Amino acid sequence: MQVALVTVGDELLAGDTENTNATWLAARLTERGATVERVLVVPDDVDVIASEVAAFADVYDAVLVTGGLGPTHDDLTMAGVAAAFDREMIEHPDAVAYFEEHEQYQRSDLADGTTELPADARVLENEVGVAPGAVVENVYVLPGVPTEMEAMFDAVAGEFGGTKLHVETVRVDRPESSLVDVIAELRERYDVEVGSYPGDDVRVKIRHENPETARAAADWLTDRVA
Template sequence: MQVAILTVGDELLAGDTVNTNAAWLAEEIHDRGGSVRRIMTVPDEAEVIAHRVREWRETFDAVVVTGGLGGTPDDVTMDAVSMALDRNAVVDSKTRERLEEKARQFAADNPELTDKYDLELDLNEAAELPAGGQPLVTDAGWAPGCAVENVYVFPGIPREMKAMFELVADEFDGAVVSETIHTPAPEGALGSVLSAVRERFDVAVGSYPGRGDTPGRLKVTSTDAEEVSAAVAWLRNNVEVVVEEIEPTESGRENDGVDVANPDGQ
């Protein structure tokens, strides 16, 4: 399962919002045995989005697009995906009904906002999806996503994106397995060992240097679990390793796409 991730948003390119969606998606897909081969961020421009989706859907097993859904003029992602797949954008009646109910409930729960602001919504436009697409709707947010052919479209707000990914997570299962060991050895001293393990075993080995008191990491990956186990055993015999493995840091996992001015992320 080879996957490409396309994140959409001018705010990402300007550095106004930290793009943690791509990292979260890559980790989730990898944990399910998939392999992310491309990650790219593009502006809120329909032609640019459509070009990349059109190209990648032919190259990869799946293309994940996140960001650019909603009701503002720069939310052009769904139309761009329709363009890329040469499909008409059509109103999905069930999605429209769900959005209508959401809008009605929001108005009932927030009378002070509905009295103060004009919250008139174009429900037909909001419910437009590429013809034949499977709507993806959650209670986490407003904007619907969709799955169409091998393209998956999610919102950019992290909590909404995560909830929507769970609806289709099983479709990203693959055969990639990996194991990580930790070593205090400096990366510059590992060159010959890394060359040797790659020659001996059908694996990829990533080397990530340590920082301060945190040891470096060697991540062994393959579609053959036995090869991974054998390569890790060989590394343990040829590289100084940390006996008690260090869990990967969780810093930033709860700060997905958040900045001070925009606490909801993208």
């Protein structure tokens, strides 16, 4: 399953807020076997959101969009997704019913626009917040608040999957440049995915759908770089 992530917010582009949502979602999707092919940050602009989401929805199996879902002036995520599919924003009957069924929410206390979603969307309940999310075709619209986003994703996590890759990590106390030839041989010999990440040492991550192959590749590399 190939997935793209779109995170919405001027504050992300300005560096005022760290984009932890993208990192968290990418890790959870990878754990489930999905492949994250793109991560994009866009401003609070309906036209930009609509253009990018529409383009990704045509290419990938699913698109996850996170951003402000409330009724304030800069909460444009849902409207942008609606525009991507040429759908109107309506007072969604399922969203209305959800708030009516939960006694802690008084309809008169909800801000105008809280129950507005794209027409024919599937409502995603916000268990730790207020404004609901939605699924529009293959696009999942989640809140920007991390705790709300995480809870909402967990509720639909079973809809994402693929071939899970097993990971082995080898730490190497050498310059990364010295590993070029041995990593090339490793990939050819075991047909594994390999990533190298320099820091105090070099972390070499080896991925394969067969755990025995991943472990054998890690052992082979360890023998040559120890």
